[in-house]
Every structure is written in C-alpha cells, then in structure tokens.
Amino acid sequence: MSAEETHGSAEVAARVERRWATIAVIIIVMMALLAAFAGIHRATMPQPRVETIDPSRLHLSGEFVESNLGSVLEANGNVTVRAIGQQYSFTPACILVPNDTPITLRATSADVVHGILIQGTNVNTMLVPGYISEQPMRFAKAGDYLMPCQEFCSFGHEGMWGKVKVIDKTEFAGRAKGGGRLSCVGQ
Amino acid sequence: MLVNRKLILAHFWLAFAVFGIALALGAWQMFIRSPIGIWLSNPELYYRSLTAHGTVMGYVFPTLVAMGFGYAISESALQQRLVGVRWAWAGFWLIVAGSVMAVIPIALGRASVLYTFYPPLIGNVFYYVGVVLVVVGSWIWVALMSVNLRVWRKANPGAPVPLAMFANVAGSYLWAWTAVGAALELLLQIIPVAAGLKSTIDAGLARVFFSWTLHAIVYFWLMPTYIAYYTIVPRAIGGRVYSDSMARISFILFLVVAMPIGMHHTFADPQVGAGFKFIHSAFTALVALPTLLTVFTICASVEIAARLRGGRGMFGWIRALPWDNPMMLALAFSFVMLGFGGAGGLINMSYQLDASIHNTQWITGHFHLIFGGAIVIMYFAIAYDLWPHLTGRELIDLRLIRTQLWLWFVGMIVTTFPWHWVGILGMPRRMAYFDFGDPAIAPQALSVTLSAIGGFILLASGIMFIVILARGMRAPQADAGPYQFALAVHQPATVPVALNTHGLWVALMIALTLTNYGYPILTLALSEGTSVPAVYVGAQ
Numbered sequence: 001m002s003a004e005e006t007h008g009s010a011e012v013a014a015r016v017e018r019r020w021a022t023i024a025v026i027i028i029v030m031m032a033l034l035a036a037f038a039g040i041h042r043a044t045m046p047q048p049r050v051e052t053i054d055p056s057r058l059h060l061s062g063e064f065v066e067s068n069l070g071s072v073l074e075a076n077g078n079v080t081v082r083a084i085g086q087q088y089s090f091t092p093a094c095i096l097v098p099n100d101t102p103i104t105l106r107a108t109s110a111d112v113v114h115g116i117l118i119q120g121t122n123v124n125t126m127l128v129p130g131y132i133s134e135q136p137m138r139f140a141k142a143g144d145y146l147m148p149c150q151e152f153c154s155f156g157h158e159g160m161w162g163k164v165k166v167i168d169k170t171e172f173a174g175r176a177k178g179g180g181r182l183s184c185v186g187q
Numbered sequence: 188m189l190v191n192r193k194l195i196l197a198h199f200w201l202a203f204a205v206f207g208i209a210l211a212l213g214a215w216q217m218f219i220r221s222p223i224g225i226w227l228s229n230p231e232l233y234y235r236s237l238t239a240h241g242t243v244m245g246y247v248f249p250t251l252v253a254m255g256f257g258y259a260i261s262e263s264a265l266q267q268r269l270v271g272v273r274w275a276w277a278g279f280w281l282i283v284a285g286s287v288m289a290v291i292p293i294a295l296g297r298a299s300v301l302y303t304f305y306p307p308l309i310g311n312v313f314y315y316v317g318v319v320l321v322v323v324g325s326w327i328w329v330a331l332m333s334v335n336l337r338v339w340r341k342a343n344p345g346a347p348v349p350l351a352m353f354a355n356v357a358g359s360y361l362w363a364w365t366a367v368g369a370a371l372e373l374l375l376q377i378i379p380v381a382a383g384l385k386s387t388i389d390a391g392l393a394r395v396f397f398s399w400t401l402h403a404i405v406y407f408w409l410m411p412t413y414i415a416y417y418t419i420v421p422r423a424i425g426g427r428v429y430s431d432s433m434a435r436i437s438f439i440l441f442l443v444v445a446m447p448i449g450m451h452h453t454f455a456d457p458q459v460g461a462g463f464k465f466i467h468s469a470f471t472a473l474v475a476l477p478t479l480l481t482v483f484t485i486c487a488s489v490e491i492a493a494r495l496r497g498g499r500g501m502f503g504w505i506r507a508l509p510w511d512n513p514m515m516l517a518l519a520f521s522f523v524m525l526g527f528g529g530a531g532g533l534i535n536m537s538y539q540l541d542a543s544i545h546n547t548q549w550i551t552g553h554f555h556l557i558f559g560g561a562i563v564i565m566y567f568a569i570a571y572d573l574w575p576h577l578t579g580r581e582l583i584d585l586r587l588i589r590t591q592l593w594l595w596f597v598g599m600i601v602t603t604f605p606w607h608w609v610g611i612l613g614m615p616r617r618m619a620y621f622d623f624g625d626p627a628i629a630p631q632a633l634s635v636t637l638s639a640i641g642g643f644i645l646l647a648s649g650i651m652f653i654v655i656l657a658r659g660m661r662a663p664q665a666d667a668g669p670y671q672f673a674l675a676v677h678q679p680a681t682v683p684v685a686l687n688t689h690g691l692w693v694a695l696m697i698a699l700t701l702t703n704y705g706y707p708i709l710t711l712a713l714s715e716g717t718s719v720p721a722v723y724v725g726a727q
C-alpha cells in the first residue's frame with residue numbers, strides 16, 4: 001500500500017466511524033426521549049416523596065396499626081389499601097379491591113426487606129423497613145391474582161405468597177358501606 | 188514476554204476451581220427448585236448454596252480472571268517484567284484467605300444473606316470480613332497495574348500506551364471506584380452490626396450504597412471480555428482492529444458512565460425520590476453507547492479478517508470467516524448473547540417497563556445471559572488463548588474446545604430464555620421451591636424444568652472446560668512464541684493525551700458519581716429515625 005492509499009483508507013474509516021457514532025447517539029437520545037415522554041405523558045413516574053416510619057412501633061400506633069390495615073373506600077370514591085410485610089406473610093394475607101377504580105397501595109415492612117408483586121399487573125414495589133412505599137394501581141377485570149414477596153427475606157421467603165381479589169365495584173361499595181376495613185382473609 | 192507465568196496460572200486456576208464449584212451449586216439449585224427435583228426441597232440448604240454461588244460468581248471468580256489477565260497484559264503488552272511481584276502474591280493470598288473466611292460461615296448456614304447482603308438481615312461477621320479481604324486483595328492489583336503503567340511511561344515518554352494495557356488500567360480504576368460503594372456499606376454499616384457493636388441499621392441507605400457497586404461491577408466483569416474482543420479476537424482470526432481510537436473511546440466511556448447509574452436498581456424502592464431515579468435512568472441509556480460502538484468496531488474488524496481470507500460481497504464475507512477457530516466461535520456466541528441480554532437491559536433501564544419485571548426471574552435471566560453468557564464465554568476464550576503461553580504446551584483438543592463452547596452457548600440459551608418468560612408472568616426470583624400444585628403456578632412448571640436442563644448442560648460444559656485446561660498442562664511441550672495483541676489497521680504513531688491517559692476520565696467518573704449519589708446518600712445518612720433493628724440470620 002502506498003502512503004497515499006493508507007491516508008485515503010484512514011479517511012474512509014474515520015468517516016464510516018463517525019456515521020456509526022452519530023447513529024448510536026441518535027438511538028440513545030431517542031430512547032431517553034421515549035422514556036421521558038412515557039413518564040411525563042402517561043404519568044408513570046416513581047414515588048415522588050420519601051416517607052419514613054419506625055418499624056418497631058407499627059403495631060402500637062399510627063397508620064399501620066392492625067385495625068387500619070386492609071382496604072377502605074375514601075369519600076372521593078378512590079380506594080386506599082394499607083398492608084404490612086413481615087417474615088413470612090403479608091397482613092392482610094388477602095387484599096380485597098374493586099375493579100375499575102383508582103387504588104393507592106401504601107405498605108411497609110415490619111422487619112427485613114420484602115417486595116410486593118401482583119402477578120399479571122405492573123404493580124411491583126419494594127418494602128424497605130423504615131420507609132413507606134406508595135404505589136397507584138387499577139384493575140380492569142375482576143378476578144384473583146397471586147401476590148408473592150419478590151425479595152429474599154430469609155429462609156421462609158418461598159412461602160410468602162399473598163393474594164389479591166378484585167371484585168365488582170358495586171359489590172365492593174356495598175360491602176364498604178359500614179366504613180370499616182375490608183380484606184378477603186379467610187374467604 | 189510472560190515471565191511470571193506461575194502467578195498468572197495461580198490466579199486462573201483458583202478462578203476456574205471456584206467457578207467449577209459454584210457452577211455445580213447453581214445446577215443443583217435449579218434442579219431442586221424444578222418440578223423434577225421437588226422432593227429434595229430444603230430452603231435452608233438452598234439459600235446457603237445460593238449465597239455461595241452468588242458470592243463466588245459475583246466477587247471471586249471475575250476478580251481473579253481480571254487480575255490474572257491483567258498481569259498477563261501488563262507483561263506482554265508493555266514488554267516489561269511485572270513490577271511488584273511480591274505484592275501481587277500478597278494480593279492473591281489475601282483473596283484466598285478472604286474466600287476461605289467467607290465460605291465457612293456460608294457452609295455453616297450462618298451467612299445466608301445472598302451476595303447482595305440484604306440488610307437488615309445480618310449474617311456472621313466473618314462472611315463480610317472475608318468479602319472485604321477479597322476486595323482489598325484486588326485493590327493491590329489495581330495499584331500494581333497503575334504502577335506498572337507508570338514505570339513503562341517513564342521508559343517510553345510520550346509513546347502510545349498499548350491498547351490492551353490502556354483498557355486494562357481503565358478496568359482496574361473502574362473496579363477500584365465501584366467497589367467503594369459496597370466497601371462503605373460493609374465498613375460503616377454492616378460490619379459494626381454483625382460484630383455486635385450496633386444493633387440497628389438503615390436498610391434504605393445500605394441499598395443505595397450497594398447500588399453504587401452493583402451496576403458498575405458488571406462493567407468490571409465485562410472489561411476482560413471487551414479487551415479480548417478488541418485485542419485478541421482480530422489477531423486470532425487473522426484480522427486487524429478497525430480503529431484503535433474508537434476502542435479507547437469505548438473504554439473511556441465505560442469508565443465514565445458505568446458508575447453513576449446504579450440507582451436504576453432501586454426504581455421500586457421507597458427511599459429514593461423520583462428525580463434521582465430519572466437521572467440514573469437517563470445515564471443508563473448512555474452506557475449503551477460504548478457497547479454500540481464496540482459492536483460496530485468489532486464487526487468491522489472481523490470483516491477485515493474475512494476479506495483478507497477472500498470473502499466477497501455485502502454479506503458473503505461472513506462465510507469466509509474461520510468458523511472452526513474457537514476464538515471466532517466464542518466471539519459469535521458472545522455477541523448473540525450480548526444482543527439478547529442487552530435488549531433485556533434496555534427494558535430494565537426504563538422505569539415504566541421495569542415495573543413489570545422488577546425482581547422477577549426475568550432479572551436472573553438477564554444477568555446470566557450477560558455475565559454467565561456473553562462475558563464468561565470470552566473468559567474461556569481468553570484462557571484457551573493464553574494457556575499455551577503460560578504452560579509452554581499446545582492445546583490440541585480443538586474439536587473438544589468447540590464442543591465446549593457450543594454446549595455453553597446452548598446451555599445458556601436453554602437456561603435463560605425460560606427465565607425471561609416466567610419473569611414476564613411474574614415469577615419472583617430467589618425462591619427455594621414453588622407449589623406447582625397451585626393451578627396459577629402449574630403452567631410455569633415446564634419453563635422451570637427447561638431451565639434446570641440448561642443448568643446441567645452448562646455444568647457439563649464447565650467440566651469439559653476444566654478438563655481441557657488440565658490436559659493442556661500435560662500436553663507435549665511446544666513453544667507458542669511471544670504473546671501478542673491485535674494490531675490496528677492504522678496503528679497509531681501518536682495518540683492525543685486524552686486518549687493515552689486516564690486522569691481526566693477518572694476525575695470525571697468521580698465527579699459524576701458524587702453528583703449522582705452525593706445528595707441521596709447525604710439526605711439518607713442525615714435523616715433521623717430510619718435505622719431499624721438488625722435481624723440476625725440463624726438467631727432464634
């Protein structure tokens with residue numbers, strides 16, 4: 001190869017390389033834009049606030065005392081579900097919710113790190129002791145869903161399977177009339 | 188010029204021995220959690236085994252490979268005897284001591300916290316101290332790589348640092364800095380609690396510290412693989428590196444952007460606000476860039492080899508590649524797995540898509556495809572390539588080597604594809620067994636069984652690999668000549684300072700980490716009342 005040819009091929013190589021780098025950058029910018037669009041337009045952003053709570057006092061007072069766990073129909077028609085994860089179960093073990101209704105899940109852990117995952121949905125959050133997890137959910141259809149703990153929480157982890165029962169919203173409204181906390185434990 | 192062959196061989200042999208053990212444990216785990224092995228279910232043994240598998244595969248095995256390969260690169264690329272051989276042996280023995288110290292409590296069931304530690308679950312203190320010793324041992328290697336490069340620079344002022352060494356040192360700096368996250372978590376948080384000096388721990392903060400390590404560590408595992416792509420493969424198949432500067436840019440990009448993105452592991456965590464999650468998600472997109480550049484440069488380098496061998500046409504050259512060359516085979520398999528694994532990674536990177544697969548078996552599938560697949564298959568290739576130079580004997584089992592690589596590839600696909608599938612169905616990870624009698628879980632039984640079969644294919648491949656290397660130690664002597672790295676099409680006579688030194692990039696890496704982690708860590712560390720009681724493993 002003459003010196004001139006070497007020089008020419010180096011230029012070609014550099015040009016091709018630059019083109020590829022440009023394409024790569026465009027791909028990445030597009031991906032980031034798509035993610036931003038989905039996040040802003042569809043309002044699917046992570047939990048914005050960091051809330052803390054003392055796990056050793058959960059059972060004594062405050063939002064997560066036993067009598068306050070389960071589902072409640074709020075005045076505006078939305079539903080709030082409160083739940084606790086502990087080795088090796090969820091309380092309540094079966095969550096009862098209406099279909100076609102905006103639901104807020106508020107949950108925390110009483111001991112180690114657990115996770116809540118509702119199979120067949122995008123509901124998926126970590127329960128870290130000391131912090132409250134908040135997750136919006138909405139179920140289109142009535143039905144039963146499995147809700148395993150998705151984070152290793154020691155030797156009994158594989159036995160930590162909760163349930164979610166989604167019922168028709170009018171039936172739920174009927175049951176919620178008394179204003180109490182609902183769950184489907186034992187049903 | 189490989190003088191300290193014993194040192195390098197010691198690292199590789201220890202790496203592959205612990206790899207073999209961890210591989211057997213992995214196959215056993217997949218067997219007992221599948222419907223075919225259900226009668227053996229014992230969660231306690233399962234999580235012990237899982238902790239050992241993860242600790243070895245995550246920390247000990249790749250670190251030893253990077254170190255052994257790093258010493259080999261330092262001697263052969265710089266053409267200079269390794270400086271600090273005694274220190275290198277000290278680092279090696281620290282890793283041996285640390286591994287033994289960690290494995291005893293694991294075997295006794297006193298440290299079943301898996302390799303990501305999971306506070307406030309706390310295991311035996313010796314487990315954590317053992318892991319720290321492994322890291323300290325590897326930091327000696329980091330320092331030695333830096334010292335050796337410095338000595339060489341002094342002797343060759345202004346000369347371009349050989350690409351392999353440039354990348355090797357970048358990888359060592361990446362490791363030094365990424366290990367700091369877990370080191371802080373261990374030293375400031377976990378070890379005081381494990382030693383009984385404290386009884387509470389901030390689990391949220393620990394998860395943030397760990398995410399600092401957990402993502403970039405993957406790029407540390409990846410470094411030897413990428414070094415092999417650029418500096419071994421083109422030479423082994425008779426080609427040239429398409430672009431020396433593109434290679435340097437890729438390694439620099441890994442150094443800078445692999446670090447400040449780990450919080451995408453905490454998308455579903457309550458202790459990190461939305462803002463930093465978004466920033467880390469966007470930065471994660473950036474880290475795809477060096478891989479895209481690499482795929483291009485390596486494909487182009489391979490094409491050069493094919494055309495030199497008479498390959499013609501738009502795609503016809505692919506047929507002209509030396510497909511019977513193990514290095515070519517390993518590269519092709521590695522790229523296919525990197526492609527699938529990378530596509531999965533892009534899904535994990537997005538907060539919206541991640542929600543559907545977070546902490547499911549999908550994640551296990553994803554990182555086994557990337558690490559166990561794309562990365563480890565190149566570790567095999569590196570060992571095969573280096574072995575004749577380390578032993579002074581020829582590796583003659585080419586057919587066996589090809590079979591081994593094929594088995595690994597097939598085994599990885601059979602293992603990980605079903606995992607991705609059940610992950611989409613919402614199967615959680617790290618389960619000792621499943622109740623396949625439950626009608627909602629029963630349909631996943633087939634996928635779990637397939638994965639278990641894949642696990643045994645992988646085990647068979649792993650055993651073959653070790654046998655091939657062991658036989659290579661006793662083969663007839665043959666001089667393999669000096670160990671050489673691939674040349675670039677346009678081998679640079681000079682390289683801009685920015686592409687020949689690491690200082691600027693290390694500074695950028697540290698600055699970006701501090702901006703992306705500083706605020707969340709500070710706010711968590713300063714907030715009151717977020718520490719929770721430790722839960723000791725095995726305590727009644």
Ligand SMILES: [Cu+2]
Nearest residue numbers: 114149153160
């Ligand atoms: Cu749990």
